[in-house]
Amino acid sequence: MSQRSTEKAEERVMMEEGLLLTAEVRRRWEVVLAEEVKKTCYIALPMVVVTVSQNLLRVASMSMVGQLGELELAGIAVATSLTNVTGFSLLFGMAGALETLCGQAYGARQYQKVGTYTYAAMISLFLICLPISVSWIFIDKLLIFLGQDPSISAEARKFSVWLIPSLFPYAILQLLTRYLQSQSLVLPMLWSSVVVLVVHVPVCWALVFSLGFGSAGAALAIGASYTFNVILLGVYLYRSKSCEKTRVTYSGDVLPSIKDFFRLAIPSAIMVCLEWWSYEIVVLLSGLLPNPQLETSVLSICLTVGVLHYYIPYSFGAAACTRVANELGARNPKAAKTAILAVSILGAVEVIITSTTLFCARSVLGYAFGNEQDLVEYVSDITLLLCFSIFADTITAILSGVARGCGWQDIGAYVNLGSYYIVGIPMALVLGFVVHLNGEGLWSGLTIGSVVQCVLLTVVTCLTNWEKQATKARERLFEGGFIDDE
Template sequence: MEGGENLAPESAYGDNNKNIHVAGSEACQQGCCCGLDAIGEAKRQLGLAGPLIVVSILQNSIQLISVMFNGHLGELSLSSASLATSFASVTGFSVLLGMASALETLCGQAYGAKQYHLLGIHMQRAVLTLLTISIPLSVIWFCTSTILISLHQDHEISTGAGTFNRWMIPSLFAFGLLQCLNRFLQTQNIVFPMMISSGVTALLHTIVCWLLVYKFGLGIRGAALANNISYWFNVFLLAIYVKFSGACRHSWAGFSKDAFHDFFSFMRLAIPSAVMICFEYWSFEMIVLLSGLLKNPKLETSVLSISVNTMWMVYMVSVGLGGAISSRVSNELGAGQPQRARLALVVAIVVALSEGVFVGIVTILARHVWGKLFSNEKEVIRYVAKIMPLLALSDFLDGFQCVLSGAARGCGWQKLCAFINLGAYYVVAIPSAVLLAFFFQIGAMGLWIGIICGLSVQVIALITLIACTNWDNEAMKAVRRVQEAGRGIGIETESLLSEEFNADQHPALT
């Protein structure tokens, strides 16, 4: 569903939207309309989430495929590539992903308010910021082996991880660009081109990885080079689409000097957004690092890395659902339709719960064969089968919180969610994991139980936050945010505050 195809640059809240908004609360009070609205919303979300799920899985598979190829070279190669990937995620990918997620709020609400010109400006600011941030991050990647050894990781594994990340530095810059393009298109409901480009890239990556790792005998370096090629190829495909497709003709007008002004409007959301994402992602990667301190580091690190990579792959389904609800909430709030935003969230919660139960069942059923995809070692395969039921529970909880977090990003609650994630993962999850793994000697399973404790706290906190939300107030905040973005480039958007928002009809907005 390419929402940009039929865009017309009309003023915000034209006559059609005006009638819809004024009737928004009344329609929800009429029982005959609620069921039809929910069904329509479910179809719309699934139509958007389906391609986003595929995109998430395919783009995440780039690193997963590389780890798989290295895994069949031996236990040391698997451990080195897994540790390198974890370190790269902690010190690079998660930071860029988090900062780019600010576009879900900014671009999503601007699109809902029909201020299409702002989308291109927001994306250009994000690109400039992420490319700049990537420079110091690349220095950290270059020193991977030194940092890991100083953290008392196994010397041999750390050396291999350092080699992998040094060869993968170019992918850091491509990853930042890719995340900006993804959010730019996603918030406009343009998802099929992303799915096609990701599919072509994943196919290319498998072939290139096989050639470089096995055919040319480059081993772990070949897998890193394959990552570089694949990420930049995906960026190239999406950039060509944005440049020449009619779907983006109103949201992308070429490079503009306006992107160099009012960086604060982006950074105000980008920094807490990065903190929010990093707090969550870092906790999982920290579990892998902690596994290197257990009695059998090669086995424990391999199993935990397989578990984390598997969880991220399953998590990509929830990321697709979270991306869909983020776009729906931000679009509706930007359009000044709070009740429709609330309905979208209710529908997304039902879908997330259904998906979580299904994925949990499949995870348990596949526990005896899953480890064989990553390793030929029988000890690794048996250990993976043992930990999979815990993985099923964490998948359920993580999927649910992902959808709730997506709605939070659509509202612009990144700062609140950063505090929630801080408490859930670093006050509850990590201390619990250390206690269970090292003091009670449960090993990798103890580390994973600690993560489950943190996820439970996160879910409870997000449910409480959403239950206390005044959606009318959130719509007003979205309108004001779009106005401020317009003023930042010298454009007044007073038409955004049309008669739908007068105090008589919406006293909560005043």
């Protein structure tokens, strides 16, 4: 009996020690997760301000031109849509390659490669800007060929031609943003973006109205503001001790790195553009529906709300990209998984709050865009669908950031192609024109495409071998080779 009692006592002690050990492991895990959430917020929250401020430059210019008259507003609206599709979206997407290259290089402490990749990206995007500039010169001929009014086409060409000088500083700005983001240096970008936006408004007003340049003045103001932002970040880059390790002079390694950049930049651009263009296509299709004015207005409102919200999950995705790339470069796959979990928690909390608020305000949301009762009721009816769309977009924005951090841009391109052009847009056509759900049908198709994208990216992320991804990141940096994903 004494021996049995001793054995039971020993078992009880071992069980208690196991429970204590489990509790200690749980506490450590919670501390690590809380620390990762803090790091993510440090990157994501300032990036929201940076992204919004940069995009508000064009919005502010467009609102001022709208006061010149209907012709000027119609011209700049068409020009803004086309220049976004043919230029800015392409440069924005290609710059995403730098998130992978610089992020992993910085995590691996290959600081010289961070600067080398940035130089290579600048040369690459400058070359891309040249054909884009030529295409914008002839944008009026394209619009007339598509059946647009000649006077609107002429006004759109005027704005587009004067917008050409903004292409080059915009490209550099996107690259400097990725360069600093990969090192978690987000506060300089925040302050520079806010300062530029504050300066942009009076400068744009002066050029449009006081000096009488009209829509051309708005385009010049955009270019000047992008240039000013580049100058501010450039001064910080060359004066700050934080950039001392990655601030390198031009070397012979730059030209070979252009090939590495393009290998990621092309699928990265396709990944971004395929999703961006799908929404533009659906808004254009709404003009073919019965009562096109109402349908186009409502879908434009959905797109406006969706884009305004997208800045938040995109910034979370940028934080996920930076943290995942850094940890994979440092060969810490467990930390990369923890970063994904932390960003996902933040995204889930944010989208629940946003969707709930939006749904509760559905009956008054339409009044923010007009007083027509038909418009207000239609917006109220489509808000639930918009909430589903926002939920799916939040997940995909975060997982797209993870994809960029890992270097999966090619996988992301295939996912977006299948989600939107094999599923989303065909479903939109069927629901909108065959089932006669009109605008709700078109937006439902896009939402279905977004859900498919979300599911596919989730499956890819969950099935990923993170040890293997960390190995690939190191091989990419130290051997200069790219290993194809299986």
